[in-house]
Amino acid sequence: MSGTQAAHPAASASDPSSIVRLSTAYWESQTLLTANRLRIFDVLADGARSADEVAAALQLDRRSTALFLRACVGMGLLTESSGCFENAPVAATFLVSRSPAFMGNVIRYSDQLYGAWGSLEEVLRSGKPALPAQTYLGDDPARTxxxxxxxxxxxxxxxxxxxxxxxxxxxxxxxxxxGGPGTYSVLLTERFPGLKSEVLELPGVAAVARELVAAAGAGDRVVLRDGDYHSADFGSGLDVVLMSGMFHRETGQACRGLIERAAASLDPGGLLVVSDVFTDEGGAHPTFAAMFGLNMMLTAPDGGVHSDADVMRWMADSGLRDLRMVPLPPPMPHRVVLGVKP
Ligand SMILES: C[S@@+](CC[C@H](N)C(=O)[O-])C[C@H]1O[C@@H](n2cnc3c(N)ncnc32)[C@H](O)[C@@H]1O
Known part of the structure; x- marks a missing residue:
């Protein structure tokens, strides 16, 4: 898509409804974030309750709670029958903490960034993130x-x-x-027997990841190494290097350098896997990817978003071949770029 075309609904010249919708979209975000923070969905996990019961359980104002729960009904998160509220199926699956598909911590992270988005103009002026990245990468243990x-x-x-x-x-x-929490390494080594993985991570994150790897019973096939990927030795003789969700924190130049070092550490036939949110060429589409770039700009000094076409060019320049891009199935916005060392 060219830079002059607009795929976003805001494109219509005769109908302002999409502009109105965009200007109030944060109402719904904040309603979901607050419901998740208050654990409304846990309160309703065992069955329908009235607004007064929910208010009493969470020590909230009764009138406000009734308005709030009705808004959640309007958003499709709850249902209401005979004055009692229940979790809609989507909320029961993804927003109740005992559910195996619980997404509440992901939503909580968005909640923590709500204030940073309020500083968008300041960040555009200063070019500096609203939230120092080290806060959640080790400095503040609870946020990490x-x-x-x-x-x-x-x-x-x-x-x-x-x-x-x-x-x-x-x-x-x-x-x-x-490798963050080590989850990719745990699942990939489980799926492909014989595969062992070393996760290179910053110390504060690695400490939490060690707990998760141990809890998954994967300590014999996944090890954590404390280190900074800008300076740590990638080693040699590898047959897979995984770089997932890290290019969006780095400049193009740094990504290029990381790819070169990964290529050098691979044996012939070795595979480089780069997975992230990427845009199409031009950087504006898909909309989610362009917005994700802003989210990273707000939270990391070199944060942003790259195009998968750029990643492929950097891989080709590093001598990798058989380059392919595979989009993950929806709703994942991620794309995976693969290259093989000849
Ligand atoms: C968005 S997370 C992705 C984690 C994981 N690979 C995934 O896809 O779920 C980016 C990770 O890069 C780590 N990271 C950032 N800068 C780093 C550095 N200089 N050295 C090592 N790890 C770093 C962060 O701690 C974080 O865990």
């Missing part, structure tokens, strides 16, 4: 744990989709660069 748990929940979904498009049969040695 929250960030790692959010990554873990998100990765449980994304990595399962990745496993379905990635064949690592017969491969034995993987380096998972900036």
């Amino acid at each position: 744990r929250g960030f790692v748990m959010a990554m873990h929940e998100r990765a449980l979904g994304i990595a399962r989709a990745l496993v379905s498009v990635l064949d690592l049969s017969g491969r034995t040695a993987m380096l998972d660069v900036g």
Whole structure:
């Protein structure tokens, strides 16, 4: 899509409804974020309750709670019958903390960034993130744990989709660069027996990841190494290097350097897997990817978004061949770029 075309609904010249909708979209975001923060969906997990009962359980104002719950009904998160509210199926699956598909920590992370989005203009003026990245990458233990748990929940979904498009049969040695909670390594080494993975991570994040890897019973096949991927040795003799969700924190130049070092560490036939939210060429589409770039700009010094076409060019320049891009199935916005060392 060219830079002059607009695929977003705001494109219509005769109907302002899409503009109105965009200007109030945060009402719904804040309603979901607040409901999740208050654990409204847990309060309703065992059956229907009246607004007064919910208000009493959470020590909220009764009149406000009734308005709030009706708004949640309007958004499709709850249903109401005979004055009592229940979780809609989507909320019961993804927003109740005891559900295996619980996404509450991911939503909590968005909640924590709500204030940063309020600083968008300031960030545009200063060119500096609204939130120092180190806050959630080690400096503040509680926020670091929250960030790692959010990554873990998100990765449980994304990595399962990745496993379905990635064949690592017969491969034995993987380096998972900036591997976060280690979830990809745990799931990939489980899916492909014989594969072992080393996760390279910053110390504060690695400490939480060690707990998650141990809890998954994967300590014999996934090890954590404390280190900075800008300076750490990637080693040699690898047959897979995974770089997932880290390019959006880095400049194009840094991504290029990381790809070169990954290519150098691979044996012939070795595979580089780069998974992230990427835009099409031009950087404006899909809309979610362009917005994701802003979200990263607000939260990391070099945060942004790259196009998959750029990643492929950098891989080709590093001598990798058989380049392919595989989109993960919806609703994942991620694309996976693959390259093989000849
Ligand atoms: C968005 S997360 C992706 C985590 C994981 N790969 C995934 O896809 O779920 C980016 C990760 O890069 C790590 N990271 C950022 N800068 C790093 C650095 N200089 N060295 C090592 N890890 C780093 C962060 O701690 C974080 O876990």
